[in-house]
Amino acid sequence: MRVITFGTFDLFHIGHLNILRRAKELGNHLIVGVSTDALNFSKKSYYPVYNEEDRLQIVQAIQYVDEAFYEESLEKKRDYIIQHAADILVMGDDWQGKFDFVSDVCKVVYLPRTEGISTSGLRKDHL
Ligand code: CTP
Numbered sequence: 823m824r825v826i827t828f829g830t831f832d833l834f835h836i837g838h839l840n841i842l843r844r845a846k847e848l849g850n851h852l853i854v855g856v857s858t859d860a861l862n863f864s865k866k867s868y869y870p871v872y873n874e875e876d877r878l879q880i881v882q883a884i885q886y887v888d889e890a891f892y893e894e895s896l897e898k899k900r901d902y903i904i905q906h907a908a909d910i911l912v913m914g915d916d917w918q919g920k921f922d923f924v925s926d927v928c929k930v931v932y933l934p935r936t937e938g939i940s941t942s943g944l945r946k947d948h949l
Pocket of ligand 1: 837912914915916934935936938941
């Protein structure tokens with residue numbers, strides 16, 4: 823089974839590691855879409871701390887990850903899923919229900935988030 827997931831993965835933390843490990847456990851090939859700096863800016867009006875090249879390299883180096891690519895647009899989710907022949911889309915449950923619209927092309931699984939840590943919390947508390 824080919825599993826795909828998406829995220830910014832800025833200030834890579836234990837919540838990121840946990841979701842990638844659990845996503846990989848659902849199949850045998852994990853593909854990760856890492857959102858570009860421009861996509862983040864368009865969503866949040868600020869840039870990630872780590873640039874997209876560094877974030878992609880960090881995600882690619884995680885042992886659970888088989889391939890990683892840049893996610894340039896939220897609207898292209900369906901195209902990315904089809905291009906990468908993914909069987910399962912995994913998202914954190916902060917997105918619960920929001921990706922059910924692709925359930926005609928793959929199974930959609932929402933995994934519980936790791937409690938008590940987030941990139942925005944780290945930015946607020948430590949930067
Ligand atoms: N994630 C998780 N547990 C956390 C934080 C993130 O499972 N504590 C998951 C998200 O649900 C998502 C993926 O990791 O599927 C990438 O999340 P991302 O948005 O890059 O990280 P966050 O820490 O949620 O960043 P922010 O605070 O900016 O939303």
